Amino acid sequence: MSPAQVLAFGVEQRFGPVEALQGVDLALQGGLITLLGPNGSGKTTLLRCLATITAPDAGSILIDGLDPRHESDRIEVRRRLGYQPQDPGMTRSARAFDLLDYLAVLKQHDDERTRRHLVFDALERVGLAGRAHDRVGDLSGGMRQRLALAQAILGSPTLLLLDEPAAGLDPDERFRLREIVAERRHRSTVVVSTHLTDEAAVGDTVLVLLEGRLRFVGSPETLAGTGAGRAWIQAAEPIGARASWRLADGRYRCLGTPPVGAELVAPTLEDGYLLLTPSVVLS
């Protein structure tokens, strides 16, 4: 099956007085899409809406033309879905194999032999085939994250939604996770939420979500490019820069409208992202 097509029209979600999502429009199909935004920007809410486990207050979502508001469509969407929540709770006393096997049953793989193959496939893909008998509580944090990813990719979903899968991982585990996710990008529409710009840089498309609004959709290069001519370095403490922070050599990296004669530098994705956010002075 081809990667899932994801369309969202004016999606809104409120939690009491908080407007978590404010009219989000999306059109995605295939590739690795990174959803970038600070904590509390609405990333988890958006992923839960796309995962059909939260019903938006307004607007609509279509996945492969299916509307999750209708029960039969929702079930069909979930057959194509792999979802890793931000906090993938797991029974610590369960064996890795048993946990995946349970989720495989929930994914309606009823035949025991087929299920075993699917579970071992998923464990192999995340490098945990040798830990099938281990208790979840005996696995390291990185391994537990990979186990959560294994349940998400179980059965080769065409839509993969991963909510901050790299949170709390060391660089080696993060790199390994990146490899596994990158492998899926050709077969699925993969949406990965993160608040780290270096994680967002590996995506084919970056979505920037700020205060429940989608502020940018485009490639990482395009996002970095929005900072062209707006990033510079100076020795004196900056005045009037939109964002600035002190570098190791004591000089200041600044973003915004450069003063005349400023030493312009090549912008990074982080520069482009910070220029979208409200004014930040970190120096």
Next chain:
Amino acid sequence: MTAPFEYRWPVDPARVDRNWRAITIELDAPRPGRVERLLRFFGLPAHVTRLVVATPALRRAWFLATGLAILIGLGATDVDRPRENLFVLLLVAPLVPVLGVAMAYGTEADPAHEMAVATPLRGLRLILTRAAVVLAFSTFWLALAALIAPGRQPMAFAWLVPAVGLTTATVALMTFVRPRLAAAATTVVWVLGVLTTQASAADRLAAFTAPGQLVMVAVTALALVVAIARRQRFDLLDATA
């Protein structure tokens, strides 16, 4: 010169690999635990037993059901106070599966609840499967307790219909509130209902006679209609968390 070894028949290496892999997986897959093997022994399919044993809270619910049933059974064997004991049995027994169901679903019961909700298996089917197993399990023990209570038949089994009614009512209430709150509400309404009926009638066991049983049948039917009509609530995270 001939090769030292030749296959007599053509061999498909991919097929050999597939077969080896299948054998390896069969050998490597962990054996199901004791409870799961027991359930399979009684004829439950493997995928159903997996749904039932996956949540540790559900296993605790089983033990709780067993413990309560044994306690009720021991109390019921006191021949000096037969009618009082029967009343306690009939009052408490229907609540055993209610407790079990409350401990069988939601984030409080299943740490993997958010991942589970995002799967195609309908939440109502999952909860009814677990409710049926808890109900069957507690019914077995409670029936045993009723049997060892001397000279009580047929009233000793008058808790069965209320047990089904209260369990179904709890499931229906869970479409409005959290599972444990639903169980607490059901318990309070049941206890108050029985005590009020007892106070207003001459017979202490009035709530468990034919009219009371009919009321519980109606409760079961109504609760089923509500649970089915509002089943979507079990498929969303915020509703059942």
